[in-house]
Amino acid sequence: MCVVAHPDDECFAFGGALALAADRGIETYVICLTDGQAATNRGDAASGQDLGKMRREEFASSCKVLGVTHYELMDFHDGRLEFVDFSRAAEQLIERMRRFKPNVVVSFGMDGGLNTHADHMMVSALSTAAFHWCGQTKRYPHLATVHQPDRLFYVTTNFFLEARQAPKPMPWTVTLDIRSVQERKHEAFRQHGSQAPLMEQTRKLFEKYGAEEFYALAAASEPQPARQMTDLFEGLAS
Numbered sequence: 001m002c003v004v005a006h007p008d009d010e011c012f013a014f015g016g017a018l019a020l021a022a023d024r025g026i027e028t029y030v031i032c033l034t035d036g037q038a039a040t041n042r043g044d045a046a047s048g049q050d051l052g053k054m055r056r057e058e059f060a061s062s063c064k065v066l067g068v069t070h071y072e073l074m075d076f077h078d079g080r081l082e083f084v085d086f087s088r089a090a091e092q093l094i095e096r097m098r099r100f101k102p103n104v105v106v107s108f109g110m111d112g113g114l115n116t117h118a119d120h121m122m123v124s125a126l127s128t129a130a131f132h133w134c135g136q137t138k139r140y141p142h143l144a145t146v147h148q149p150d151r152l153f154y155v156t157t158n159f160f161l162e163a164r165q166a167p168k169p170m171p172w173t174v175t176l177d178i179r180s181v182q183e184r185k186h187e188a189f190r191q192h193g194s195q196a197p198l199m200e201q202t203r204k205l206f207e208k209y210g211a212e213e214f215y216a217l218a219a220a221s222e223p224q225p226a227r228q229m230t231d232l233f234e235g236l237a238s
Contacts, residue, residue, distance in 0.1 A: 001105050005078075005081065008055075008195050009032065010062060011185055015178075019188075035051075035056050036052065037051050051194065058193065061191035067184075074092070094139070103236055104152075108121070108123050108154060108155060109154030109156060128218065150222075153218060155213070156172045158212070170216040174216070174217065176215065178213055
């Protein structure tokens with residue numbers, strides 16, 4: 001399960017991991033909390049509502065390119081996630097988590113990603129709470145049977161965006177070689193036509209650094225030492 005804030009997060013940050021999982025026949029579920037109406041890049045949208053509709057369609061197209069099994073775009077307000085009712089928002093993620101029963105959950109870290117976005121920070125906090133509360137019988141007992149995912153990963157980075165305040169990224173424990181799906185990740189990003197200026201802004205960076213994605217193991221269901229891995233599912237039963 002991959003939890004993101006905005007349409008295009010799923011490919012920009014997590015596209016390699018999602019495409020690699022699809023190639024292995026691993027079922028994936030991407031949950032996007034907002035439709036991105038507050039984006040700086042707006043394509044030819046005449047209103048926020050038009051932009052939201054456009055970005056919903058772009059999100060669906062991107063997920064199809066990546067081979068995502070299930071995808072859902074929720075209705076939280078873009079740019080306002082820090083003001084949500086935390087318990088209720090976490091409850092919605094837990095309901096979906098208990099229903100889907102993921103082994104692995106991936107999301108942003110509390111650094112807010114490459115652009116230090118507050119929405120990314122809130123997605124991190126909500127996803128982390130949901131990961132832990134999902135397996136606790138005392139939390140939301142009215143929802144489906146508890147399920148404890150095996151691992152929670154935060155996406156992290158080995159480069160920064162120019163002219164942006166640099167985040168404080170978490171040291172990675174997983175290096176994913178995504179060369180086999182790199183073009184598919186780019187193709188998924190191209191589905192987000194409203195965000196074309198962002199694609200051009202980051203094109204050279206992805207040409208230089210785009211062969212790998214980095215993740216940090218943030219929590220696990222079993223005690224274990226920190227170690228370097230090359231697979232989010234390493235050692236998990238098929």
